[in-house]
Amino acid sequence: MAIDLPTRARVVIVGGGVIGCSVAYHLTKMGWSDVVLLERKQLTSGTTWHAAGLVGQLRQSINMTQLARYTAELYRGLEAETGQATGYRQCGSLSLATTPGRMEELKRNASMAKVFGLAVNVVGPQEIHSLYPLANLEDVIGGIHIPSDGYANAVDITQALAKGARGRGARIFQDLKVTAIHHDGDRVSGVQTDRGRIEADYVVLCGGMWTRDLAAGIGVTVPLHACEHYYVLFQDVTGLTPDMPVLRDYDHCSYFKYDAGKLLVGAFEPHARPWGAEGIPDDFSFGEIAGDFGHFEPVLLDAMRRIPALEKAGIQKFFCGPESFTPDVRYHLGESTELKNCFVAAGLNSIGLQSAGESTCGETCRSRSTADICGRECRKAWGCCTRRIGLSVNMKRRAARASRRCMTA
Numbered sequence: 001m002a003i004d005l006p007t008r009a010r011v012v013i014v015g016g017g018v019i020g021c022s023v024a025y026h027l028t029k030m031g032w033s034d035v036v037l038l039e040r041k042q043l044t045s046g047t048t049w050h051a052a053g054l055v056g057q058l059r060q061s062i063n064m065t066q067l068a069r070y071t072a073e074l075y076r077g078l079e080a081e082t083g084q085a086t087g088y089r090q091c092g093s094l095s096l097a098t099t100p101g102r103m104e105e106l107k108r109n110a111s112m113a114k115v116f117g118l119a120v121n122v123v124g125p126q127e128i129h130s131l132y133p134l135a136n137l138e139d140v141i142g143g144i145h146i147p148s149d150g151y152a153n154a155v156d157i158t159q160a161l162a163k164g165a166r167g168r169g170a171r172i173f174q175d176l177k178v179t180a181i182h183h184d185g186d187r188v189s190g191v192q193t194d195r196g197r198i199e200a201d202y203v204v205l206c207g208g209m210w211t212r213d214l215a216a217g218i219g220v221t222v223p224l225h226a227c228e229h230y231y232v233l234f235q236d237v238t239g240l241t242p243d244m245p246v247l248r249d250y251d252h253c254s255y256f257k258y259d260a261g262k263l264l265v266g267a268f269e270p271h272a273r274p275w276g277a278e279g280i281p282d283d284f285s286f287g288e289i290a291g292d293f294g295h296f297e298p299v300l301l302d303a304m305r306r307i308p309a310l311e312k313a314g315i316q317k318f319f320c321g322p323e324s325f326t327p328d329v330r331y332h333l334g335e336s337t338e339l340k341n342c343f344v345a346a347g348l349n350s351i352g353l354q355s356a357g358e359s360t361c362g363e364t365c366r367s368r369s370t371a372d373i374c375g376r377e378c379r380k381a382w383g384c385c386t387r388r389i390g391l392s393v394n395m396k397r398r399a400a401r402a403s404r405r406c407m408t409a
Ligand SMILES: Cc1cc2nc3c(=O)[nH]c(=O)nc-3n(C[C@H](O)[C@H](O)[C@H](O)COP(=O)(O)OP(=O)(O)OC[C@H]3O[C@@H](n4cnc5c(N)ncnc54)[C@H](O)[C@@H]3O)c2cc1C
Pocket: 014, 015, 016, 017, 018, 019, 020, 038, 039, 040, 041, 042, 043, 044, 045, 046, 047, 048, 049, 050, 051, 052, 053, 054, 055, 154, 176, 177, 178, 179, 206, 207, 208, 209, 210, 211, 214, 229, 230, 231, 320, 321, 322, 323, 345, 346, 347, 348, 349, 350, 351, 352, 353, 354, 355
């Protein structure tokens, strides 16, 4: 089918996952109308379509927490703004501690959150029981409750962001692959697609796990690697109700989310398995990977101890999909040091849905942002990014280790 592909745009965004669509949404909100987004297959077809949907707001640093908090606020109003359902539900979240160290950490995070107005309640086993009667709390010391946390449908959120962007003039092309990025050795100048060339002042790489190879083609280093990421959907869980908060059991690497009448049990297992070491297959779209039930089983057994009702419930779906991880569990977000006006927003370490907020755009696309996600000046952070990881490291091993650390990060 013939398409009306522009020959010029102020900015070209590569990738139509939640991150690319959020960048398009926010750029148009800032008044940039000459925005083009190119997606190789269909919107959400990479990692986004299978996100479990958790939208938590408390992270370990102030910047990351502010970003997640903004994102939750954005999602709360997105359906009313765009008319596109998002499945956003503010059910709250509960995080459990089974050791004094973990409790101390949760309390510290709660204090940090309160500094900028996020309501976090430190709770004891009795309050936890009343909020989550299904949980076995015999080893639980306490936890924290965040009433304003929630979950959403990642596909619908992405479509809503895309709709908002389109409404303000962005053009989104699907089934259109970027095959190369043009530059003059100093500055990016456009992209090559399988249906023609587009000149651009800015290019933003939001290609998820494909980003490393795409960027490497122009000498830009984006260290990330895909790892397997698992969840299981249980059906017929006795006592399950839609108003239950998302439950996080950090000490046993698992989380539990109400999912349309079922209970989704996800995990960051202690030894993650890298995926796609030979490159991400070109035709991978809305794809699942086989995974290994045996690998996931120990986490699942712990989960069944936490929620005894699972023992009598049925497994409706065992799911494994790939997500990209960075070696130190920080996003790659900002202008590349190697090429001017070439920005990167990738390596979301399995929290891309809850992180796809304003800073993704603000930090990514303002030519001089003041701070990166770790709170450092952006350009310095980038220089540091590349060096802190090193160029000859075993990315697979490091990404797998990083995935393991995600639950505690
Ligand atoms: C099992 C699982 C559960 C998860 N649960 C959660 C959760 O509960 N909460 C949360 O916050 N996060 C969760 N995540 C993580 C979240 O899904 C990701 O962080 C997020 O979807 C990443 O979005 P993205 O836009 O960076 O990548 P993607 O969704 O992969 O988008 C990248 C897009 O770029 C396109 N692309 C690549 N190369 C090109 C090219 N050359 N030309 C054009 N297009 C290109 C791809 O086709 C793809 O559509 C989960 C992930 C997994 C695997």
